Amino acid sequence: MASARILEDDTTQDVDRSDDDYERWLTEAIRAVDADAVRSADTHLLRFPLPPEWNIDLYLKDESTHPTGSLKHRLARSLFLYGLVNGWIRPGLPVIEASSGSTAVSEAYFARLIGVPFIAVVPRTTSAEKTRLIEFEGGQLHFVDDPRTVYVESARLAAETGGHFIDQFTYAERATDWRGNNNVADSIFTQMRAERHPVPSWIVTTAGTGGTSATIGRYTRYTRRDTRICVADPENSCFFDGWSTADAGVSCDTPSRIEGIGRPRMEPSFVAGVIDRMMKVPDAASIAAIQELAARTGRRAGGSTGTGLWAAFRIIAEMRARGESGSVLTLLCDSGDRYTDRYYSDTWLAQQGIQTASYRELIADLLD
Structure with missing residues (x-):
C-alpha cells in the first residue's frame, strides 16, 4: 500500500513535541481566563x-x-492570554512581573485562576495597601530598593526559576487587540x-x-x-x-x-x-x-x-x-x-x- 511505503521511508527528519497533558492544561487555562471577561460586566x-x-x-x-479594582485588570487578562497562546506560561512554573502595584494585583488574580505561582518584583516604596492586595490575590512579593532594577531582577528570577517574565512594559501594546x-x-x-x-x-x-x-x-x-x-x-x-x-x-x-x-x-x-x-x-x-x-x-x-x-x-x-x-x-x-x-x-x-x-x-x- 502507498501509505505503508511512505512510512517505511527513513530520510525525513521528524521531532514531535506534542504533550497531551499540557494541551489539556492549556485549553482549560485559556477557558478560565476568557470566562473572566464573560463574567465581568463592562x-x-x-x-x-x-x-x-x-x-x-x-x-x-x-x-x-x-x-481586581483597576484599569490593569484588562491588561493582565490580555497579557496572560498572550503568554498562554505563545506557550510561554507553563503549568507549575511561576509568572513574574515588574510592577509598582496594580498590574501585579491583577496578574496575581489571573495566576491563581489558572493555578500557577506569581512573583511581583516591586519597589520598596510601593503603598502598603497595594502590597497587601498582591498577597491577598495569592502573589509573592520580591522587593527592590532601586525602582530602576525591577526589569533585570524580574528577568533574573525568571531565568533562575524557569518561569516566565510576563513583562508588561514590552508587551502591553501588542497583547491587546486594538481593533476591538x-x-x-x-x-x-x-x-x-x-x-x-x-x-x-x-x-x-x-x-x-x-x-x-x-x-x-x-x-x-x-x-x-x-x-x-x-x-x-x-x-x-x-x-x-x-x-x-x-x-x-x-x-x-x-x-x-x-x-x-x-x-x-x-x-x-x-x-x-x-x-x-x-x-x-x-x-x-x-x-x-x-x-x-x-x-x-x-x-x-x-x-x-x-x-x-x-x-x-x-x-x-x-x-x-x-x-x-x-x-x-x-x-x-x-x-x-x-x-x-x-x-x-x-x-x-x-x-x-x-x-x-x-x-x-x-x-x-x-x-x-
Missing part, C-alpha cells in the same frame, strides 16, 4: 458635573469596578453612542506602560474617528521629554510619586506615533484634581486619575476660550482607597512638600 461611564450652558461634557471611564474585541476603546465608543457629543474631541490617558494610549490611539484611527489623544505625564517621568524631543534614550533618576504611571525610561510599549499631545502635570495638580473629584462627586480615585483629570480640565478651558462644544473623556484608573496613607494623608503630603491649595483654586475658578 465598567461605568460617569459624567463629571459641568455647567450645561457650556455645551461641553466631561466623562470618566470608571475602571475601578473591575474584579471589547477593549477599553471599543467600550468607550459603544457607551458614548447615545450622548449629545458621541465622538469625544479628546481622550486623555496617562502612561505607565503606554499600552492604554496605544490601544485607544490605534482604535480611533482604525475606526476613522475624529478624536485626538492626549497623554498626561507626572513629575519624575521621562515620557513627556522623550516624546517632545523624539529621543527614545531619555531617562529619569527620581521615581514617580504618582503610583502606576511615570517611568524612569521610555518603555518599549510607549507608541509615540499615536499620540497627538502630551502634558507634564505637577504632582500637586494631580492630587488637587482628585481632591476636587471627591468633593464634587463623592468618588475617591488614585493619583493617576488626577493627572489625567487635570489635563482634561485644561483642555476644557481651552475649548471654552475658543467657543467650542464637544466632549472630553479621561479614565478613573483605580480607587483612592489604595492610597489613604498617601494622597489622602495630610502627613504624607506635608512630608513630600506637596501643597494643593493653589491648584484647587484654579479648578474652582474654571468650574464655578
